[in-house]
Amino acid sequence: MSFASLGLSEALATAVAAAGYAEPTPVQQRAIPAVLQGRDLMVAAQTGTGKTAGFALPVLERLFPNGHPDKAQCPGPRQVRVLVLAPTRELAAQVHDSFRIYARDLPLSSACIFGGVGMNPQIQALAKGLDLLVACPGRLLDLFERGKMLLTGVEIMVLDEADRMLDMGFIPDIERIFKL
Ligand code: AMP
Numbered sequence: 381m382s383f384a385s386l387g388l389s390e391a392l393a394t395a396v397a398a399a400g401y402a403e404p405t406p407v408q409q410r411a412i413p414a415v416l417q418g419r420d421l422m423v424a425a426q427t428g429t430g431k432t433a434g435f436a437l438p439v440l441e442r443l444f445p446n447g448h449p450d451k452a453q454c455p456g457p458r459q460v461r462v463l464v465l466a467p468t469r470e471l472a473a474q475v476h477d478s479f480r481i482y483a484r485d486l487p488l489s490s491a492c493i494f495g496g497v498g499m500n501p502q503i504q505a506l507a508k509g510l511d512l513l514v515a516c517p518g519r520l521l522d523l524f525e526r527g528k529m530l531l532t533g534v535e536i537m538v539l540d541e542a543d544r545m546l547d548m549g550f551i552p553d554i555e556r557i558f559k560l
Contacts, residue, residue: 381404383403383412392486395484396433396482399482405429406429407430411423416438435464436478439536439538440479442462443462444486447486459509459530461533461536462512462535463513463537464512471540473494476490476491476492476514490514499523
């Protein structure tokens with residue numbers, strides 16, 4: 381089975397081939413079509429089974445159908461359309477790196493934000509307008525409360541390692557972010 385046969389554009393198929401992926405893993409074969417259909421999805425699979433690409437690739441296809449910016453998107457400044465929450469800065473950075481690798485031939489505007497580092501570069505990135513944001517919940521809410529971002533344009537939310545985030549006590553933050 382090929383990535384293209386799952387409904388991914390040439391830009392994405394080329395990027396995964398360059399990353400050395402010969403074919404989709406089982407979790408990707410099941411997750412990619414479901415995300416492309418716009419369904420809600422809960423995925424449980426062990427580390428190393430390719431879950432990240434399982435959501436990142438179809439999310440990028442939804443942002444750039446057939447490799448082109450989504451015409452249905454309103455003109456004007458870019459609003460965050462995809463929000464990926466992750467429990468730790470390491471995971472957030474890793475997921476963001478994966479998105480960048482897969483989106484190498486797409487005009488994706490994205491950023492990664494987490495606590496423990498200065499806010500100014502993150503505030504500047506948000507001010508530019510982003511399609512996709514990967515964030516840890518605490519810093520995201522902090523920036524939101526400072527009026528640095530809007531979440532009203534979010535169409536797709538991903539909770540990466542949701543079980544760990546819930547174990548770490550992020551439930552109130554996540555519920556708040558969903559409401560926003
Ligand atoms: P993950 O489970 O998302 O942490 O991915 C584990 C590793 O598998 C990462 O290094 C990915 O780059 C790699 N990977 C993801 N999908 C594939 C694939 N279809 N073929 C080969 N490697 C993959």
